[in-house]
Amino acid sequence: MKAVRITPNRLKGEVIIPPSKSMSHRAIICAALGDGKSKISNLIMSKDIIATTEAMKNLGVKVIDTKKDDNDKYEITIEGRDDLKVLNEVIDCNESGSTLRFLIPIGTLADDKVTFTGKGKLVERPLDTYYEIFEKQGLNYETDDGNLPLTVDGKLKADKYEVVGNVSSQFISGLLFTLPKLNKASNIAITTNLESKGYIDLTLDMLEKFGIKIENKNYEEFKIDGNQRYTPKDYRVEGDFSQGAFWIVAGLIGDSIKCLDLDLASKQGDKEILEIVEKMGGKIEYKEDGILVHPSETNGITIDVSQCPDLVPILTVLGTFSKGVTKIVNAARLRIKESDRLKSISTELNKLGANIIELEDGLEIHGVEGLTGGVVNSWNDHRIAMALGIGSMKCSGELTIENSSSVEKSYPSFWEDFKSLGGHVHEWNMGE
Structure with missing residues (x-):
């Protein structure tokens, strides 16, 4: 089992979004x-x-x-x-x-x-x-x-x-x-x-x-x-909006990030991340060669995720750093994913000072200015590991994510892309 230790830093640059x-x-x-x-x-x-x-x-x-x-x-x-x-x-x-x-x-x-x-x-x-x-x-x-x-x-x-x-x-x-x-x-x-x-x-x-x-x-x-x-x-295969969502949120809470190889004519349901972000006040520019996301002050809204459940972990991170209350509803199916994602993402972010209330079929997220550092675990869930990695940008101290290699399930190069955008990551093997 591997772990990463991240020294908080604002990510910036260009990233080629992996295929869907x-x-x-x-x-x-x-x-x-x-x-x-x-x-x-x-x-x-x-x-x-x-x-x-x-x-x-x-x-x-x-x-x-x-x-x-x-x-x-x-x-x-x-x-x-x-x-x-x-x-x-x-x-x-x-x-x-x-x-x-x-x-x-x-x-x-x-x-x-x-x-x-x-x-x-x-x-x-x-x-x-x-x-x-x-x-x-x-x-x-x-x-x-x-x-x-x-x-x-x-x-x-x-x-x-x-x-x-x-x-x-x-x-x-x-x-x-x-x-x-x-x-x-x-x-x-x-x-x-x-x-x-x-x-x-x-x-x-x-x-x-x-x-x-x-x-x-x-x-x-x-x-x-x-x-x-x-x-x-x-x-x-075209670029994946569910994976692109991590870098879109990184651009909102960090520094400007351009996401390449996302097709705006795509039929992917997770393309809804763009509409959600704009409703929350996020600044996005649509360029010929990609989507440019700028640092933004976002506001909490109610998000129905019945058609885009895979976005919940990273939306929870975004809600954590948005003003007011963000509610995620119609998310009961998240309990039978790689982890119980309602429980796993709220548990780990709350360890760091987030204010998230777990509901039967969703989450109620009260915005905070930032998080502390500390040790969290991915629950062997790739989307939890990646969401926590993006959340590290708003931590006041180093963040250690145990079982960080769970990203290999869908996005094996995630931590390399994280580093390419300026992330300070040290990875090591914790043993079995």
């Missing part, structure tokens, strides 16, 4: 399901993306070429296949919820049974939506009292699928990837209000790029024709 993890998962899966070669470029091979790539390889897909550029971004050439084949019965999803929930229904397209394993909190993250489908369709499955490992034996059938929309959009995306390959038409009926619509938009957009057609009836129902074929395609 959400879109990377989706592009790799669509390429893998196409019968032919696709090139996926501008990838960061984080632990989550490696998990998805290895999972598809276990289902018979080949990665026939891998190139790395001068900015440590990868281009991989995938030789997809129309008929999946289980080469290794055990698929290790590591700690990636996207890998697990996307791949479970895809795994049923293969002829043999497949077992999904994972690590950390992923082992106990809920999969009831799929269990109910398996029971309805008569698929054999085994779990460890509802937890991983999960073994599934059988194929999904074309059907009318009823899915709740307020637990995780990943279940719906998993079905959207899979159902077009069945021999008959299916539809998905959403039985509750659909949260995280932006992630469904990303899935539908990627499917369309790879030749799959889905009829979206106002996010209440999705109609999917069967016997569709994925078309191979070369695709470059």
Whole structure:
């Protein structure tokens, strides 16, 4: 386990925002399901993306070429296949919820049974939506009292699928990837209000790029024709607004920061960070080559995060240094992420002098001028580690973040980018 010790300093400069993890998962899966070669470029091979790539390889897909550029971004050439084949019965999803929930229904397209394993909190993250489908369709499955490992034996059938929309959009995306390959038409009926619509938009957009057609009836129902074929395609992954949010907030509470490679026409739900920041009084300039963020005096507002839950840790940091009260609402799903993010981010910031009240489905954040130094822990959660790192700029003394290597899950170069903007970081290995 690693830790970082940060001497507080105002960050300033330019940073190339890493590629979207959400879109990377989706592009790799669509390429893998196409019968032919696709090139996926501008990838960061984080632990989550490696998990998805290895999972598809276990289902018979080949990665026939891998190139790395001068900015440590990868281009991989995938030789997809129309008929999946289980080469290794055990698929290790590591700690990636996207890998697990996307791949479970895809795994049923293969002829043999497949077992999904994972690590950390992923082992106990809920999969009831799929269990109910398996029971309805008569698929054999085994779990460890509802937890991983999960073994599934059988194929999904074309059907009318009823899915709740307020637990995780990943279940719906998993079905959207899979159902077009069945021999008959299916539809998905959403039985509750659909949260995280932006992630469904990303899935539908990627499917369309790879030749799959889905009829979206106002996010209440999705109609999917069967016997569709994925078309191979070369695709470059765009920058990630959920990762860019950390540097956007850094620019607001530190010094001016320009964020490069963010597409303002993106369908990413986390692009909402721009609107939220401007409502709070943040100063943003939109340049031809990037988004320039200036130091700003921000004010607390009420933020509904039902469509952008991944922004909560860094929004909590921003709320901590905003005048008045910031309320984060509709955030109950944050309790079943890599950590209970409502508890983890409020606990660690409060150790440093923040004034955050944890609510059942959100947070009430009372602004403060600054924080003390001290020792905090990431709870093995990449977004908590990064948020605390940005918060260090407003500490009066050194800040030590234990388990800082959790950033490798999504953004392995985070601490290097932090240093490139003037951050004073000392990293060391604490042992197991």
